[in-house]
Amino acid sequence: MTERENFIRARDNETDDRYLGTRWVRFHHFDAVEKTENNVRVEARKHDPLADGTKGRSYSGEWLFVDYNATDEYAPLRDEPDLFVKFASLADNDPGTTDGRYDIMLEWIKKYGVLGLYPAGNFGPDLRSEREESLFLFWHEVGRAARCMALYKAATGPPGLLQRSGAPGKTLAEKRKWAETTLFDEVGSTLRRECFPKLFDLYSQVREDSGETTDVGLGWGFRSLLGAMYLQMAWRITSRRCAAPGCNNIIGLDKRSDAETCHRNCKERRRYHRNKEAAKLSATSHEATAPLN
Numbered sequence: 680m681t682e683r684e685n686f687i688r689a690r691d692n693e694t695d696d697r698y699l700g701t702r703w704v705r706f707h708h709f710d711a712v713e714k715t716e717n718n719v720r721v722e723a724r725k726h727d728p729l730a731d732g733t734k735g736r737s738y739s740g741e742w743l744f745v746d747y748n749a750t751d752e753y754a755p756l757r758d759e760p761d762l763f764v765k766f767a768s769l770a771d772n773d774p775g776t777t778d779g780r781y782d783i784m785l786e787w788i789k790k791y792g793v794l795g796l797y798p799a800g801n802f803g804p805d806l807r808s809e810r811e812e813s814l815f816l817f818w819h820e821v822g823r824a825a826r827c828m829a830l831y832k833a834a835t836g837p838p839g840l841l842q843r844s845g846a847p848g849k850t851l852a853e854k855r856k857w858a859e860t861t862l863f864d865e866v867g868s869t870l871r872r873e874c875f876p877k878l879f880d881l882y883s884q885v886r887e888d889s890g891e892t893t894d895v896g897l898g899w900g901f902r903s904l905l906g907a908m909y910l911q912m913a914w915r916i917t918s919r920r921c922a923a924p925g926c927n928n929i930i931g932l933d934k935r936s937d938a939e940t941c942h943r944n945c946k947e948r949r950r951y952h953r954n955k956e957a958a959k960l961s962a963t964s965h966e967a968t969a970p971l972n
C-alpha cells in the first residue's frame with residue numbers, strides 16, 4: 680500500500696468529510712523582495728485590475744476577486760490528502776544550492792500555496808500571510824517534515840529500520856520510545872501553534888425529513904498550510920494501524936471494527952509470529968520446570 684493510500688485512510692478514519700473544506704489561496708506570481716546570502720524572501724503582490732488609469736477610484740468587495748494574481752482557493756485537506764508526504768519528500772531531491780532550492784520552492788508554492796509562516800499583519804494576531812515565503816524557513820520546514828516521516832517509520836516499521844535509525848537507547852523498546860516521544864513533540868507543538876478546534880456550522884445540509892437546521896460538528900481548523908499538513912500527519916499517527924510485525928499500514932473503514940490487520944497476508948504473518956512466540960515461551964518454561972537430576 681502506498682503512503683498516499685495510508686494518508687487517505689487515516690484521514691477518513693479520523694474525521695468527517697464535511698470538516699475538510701477549510702481553504703488556502705494560490706497565486707500565479709511571486710516577486711523576490713529581499714535577498715541575503717542565505718535567504719530570499721518572496722511575496723505574491725496584489726495585481727489590482729483598477730490600478731492602471733483609474734486613479735482615485737475605489738471599490739468594495741472580496742479582495743480575492745479583484746486580485747489578478749490570485750489563481751484560486753482550494754481545500755488542502757480534501758484535495759491533497761498526502762501533502763505532508765509530498766512536502767517531506769522534497770528533502771530526497773534537495774539540490775543543496777540556493778538557486779536549485781529556490782526553483783523547487785517556487786514550483787511548490789505556485790502549486791500548493793505558501794506555508795503560511797509569516798503573520799498577516801493588521802488583519803488579526805492569529806492569521807498568517809498567504810502571500811509571503813522565505814527560502815530559508817521553507818527548507819527548514821522540509822527538513823523537519825522529513826525527520827518526522829523518518830521517526831514515524833522507525834517507530835512503527837521493522838526492527839532493522841529502528842536499529843539503523845540512530846535512535847538513542849540500549850534496547851529496541853528504548854529506541855522506539857525515544858522515536859515516538861520525539862515525533863509526538865514535533866507534531867504536537869506544531870498543532871498547538873498552527874491548528875485549533877473549530878465548530879462547523881452544517882446548516883446548509885438541512886435534513887429534508889425533519890427540517891432540522893441546528894446541525895453543528897466539531898472538527899479542526901488551521902492557520903497555515905503547514906498546520907494543515909501536520910494535521911494529516913497527526914491523523915496518520917492516531918489512526919488504527921495494522922498489528923502485524925513491521926507493518927504500519929492503516930486499517931481502512933471498510934474493514935470490520937475488530938480487524939487488527941490490514942490484509943489477509945498480514946493476518947497470516949501475525950498468527951505465525953504469535954505461534955512462534957508461544958512455542959518459544961513454552962519451551963523456556965519447560966526448561967525451567969525440568970527436574971534437576
Ligand SMILES: [Zn+2]
Nearest residue numbers: 921926941945
Ligand atoms: Zn499490514
